[in-house]
Amino acid sequence: MIIHHLSDKLLMAYSAGTLPEAFSLAVAAHVELCDECRARLASFDAVGGAVLNATEPASVPLSGGALTATLARIKSTAPVARSRPARISDAVLPEALAKYVGGGTEAIKWRSIGNGVRQAILPTSGTATARLLYIPAGMAVPDHGHQGLELTMVLQGAFADDDDRFARGDIEIADDAVEHQPVAEAGADCICLAVTEAPLKFRDLLPRLAQPFLRI
Amino acid sequence: MKPKDGTRWVFLLQKIAEKRDTEAFAELFGHFAPRVKAFLMKSGADHALAEECTQDVMVTVWSKAAQFDPSRASAATWIFTIARNRRIDMLRRDRRPEPEDLFWGPEEEPDQLDVLALQQESDQLGAAIAGLPDKQRIMIERAYFGELSHSEIAEETGLPLGTIKSRIRLALDRLRHNLS
Ligand SMILES: [Zn+2]
Numbered sequence: 001m002i003i004h005h006l007s008d009k010l011l012m013a014y015s016a017g018t019l020p021e022a023f024s025l026a027v028a029a030h031v032e033l034c035d036e037c038r039a040r041l042a043s044f045d046a047v048g049g050a051v052l053n054a055t056e057p058a059s060v061p062l063s064g065g066a067l068t069a070t071l072a073r074i075k076s077t078a079p080v081a082r083s084r085p086a087r088i089s090d091a092v093l094p095e096a097l098a099k100y101v102g103g104g105t106e107a108i109k110w111r112s113i114g115n116g117v118r119q120a121i122l123p124t125s126g127t128a129t130a131r132l133l134y135i136p137a138g139m140a141v142p143d144h145g146h147q148g149l150e151l152t153m154v155l156q157g158a159f160a161d162d163d164d165r166f167a168r169g170d171i172e173i174a175d176d177a178v179e180h181q182p183v184a185e186a187g188a189d190c191i192c193l194a195v196t197e198a199p200l201k202f203r204d205l206l207p208r209l210a211q212p213f214l215r216i
Numbered sequence: 217m218k219p220k221d222g223t224r225w226v227f228l229l230q231k232i233a234e235k236r237d238t239e240a241f242a243e244l245f246g247h248f249a250p251r252v253k254a255f256l257m258k259s260g261a262d263h264a265l266a267e268e269c270t271q272d273v274m275v276t277v278w279s280k281a282a283q284f285d286p287s288r289a290s291a292a293t294w295i296f297t298i299a300r301n302r303r304i305d306m307l308r309r310d311r312r313p314e315p316e317d318l319f320w321g322p323e324e325e326p327d328q329l330d331v332l333a334l335q336q337e338s339d340q341l342g343a344a345i346a347g348l349p350d351k352q353r354i355m356i357e358r359a360y361f362g363e364l365s366h367s368e369i370a371e372e373t374g375l376p377l378g379t380i381k382s383r384i385r386l387a388l389d390r391l392r393h394n395l396s
Pocket of ligand 1: 002004005006030034036037038
């Protein structure tokens with residue numbers, strides 16, 4: 001049962017299409033596992049529909065031949081049937097994430113960052129970074145930056161800090177102000193998706209990530 | 217101009233999906249294509265690019281009409297998502313990760329009462345947004361035209377989304393139930 005959900009701001013920005021790719025990935029992954037946020041997202045899409053519907057037709061109208069040209073194009077366009085798209089079907093990774101990994105969990109290209117913790121950077125564009133983290137049960141979740149907005153979503157296992165517990169599907173939304181040191185629970189090793197606002201700097205990454213195993 | 221009742225657009229999309237009806241398409245085009253073009257221009261496209269992308273959006277509407285689920289979205293909402301995705305391609309050349317949709321096969325038909333209720337909720341949401349104080353309404357429009365970043369979007373949107381969300385949730389639950 002998911003108890004930590006996406007914020008309205010994230011859902012609206014995703015619906016409007018303005019979130020950086022790495023954050024969109026976390027939103028898409030959570031929505032796949034959470035029908036409550038799927039419904040909330042659809043309600044924000046409905047706001048977009050209402051905005052579109054209320055938009056005054058362009059002051060520069062469509063060219064006179066636009067309909068004719070489009071009709072000519074659809075004549076040669078085959079309808080897309082309702083059929084199940086190809087799936088990777090991994091027990092841990094939602095499809096949106098599996099596409100970025102290029103397969104299931106076995107296809108993740110882990111790199112050790114010390115103390116049994118591993119990470120895999122996912123290929124997203126621009127201003128934010130998405131990475132998968134593998135944290136052995138009982139280890140601290142690496143500190144991934146605290147620069148701006150930071151999302152951490154659990155895919156396997158669970159982690160907890162003093163106040164909260166996060167299990168599969170739960171998403172933690174943190175910003176600069178939050179100081180915390182969550183620890184992966186005993187039991188299953190924890191796999192999570194972590195997205196940070198700061199662009200990836202290869203040089204800084206390892207030292208910052210290797211530091212924080214204080215609480216074990 | 218008062219927007220037409222949402223059920224009309226649902227009816228036209230179903231005619232397109234089932235019968236490849238070009239007259240239905242032309243009527244839908246007459247309403248939505250100019251709005252899609254205006255939406256794309258407000259999102260930063262110039263006239264020629266907006267015109268070309270509008271055609272792309274309407275061609276997608278034609279080819280994917282069978283995938284439109286009127287128990288979960290109005291036609292305007294569905295067309296908005298297509299236009300938004302086209303805009304992301306057009307302006308940012310970025311990928312957009314999407315949640316995998318719940319698979320509903322050709323044999324599943326949406327419940328007609330769900331459809332009617334959702335279309336009414338969508339019309340009411342449109343009216344509610346039109347009635348918001350200017351400042352709030354303009355913030356929302358700017359967000360959807362792509363002018364605001366995540367951090368610029370207000371924490372409290374003031375949008376009355378509770379009922380439409382509950383409707384969509386019911387339709388999702390029904391779909392999950394039918395699939396299991
Ligand atoms: Zn959720």
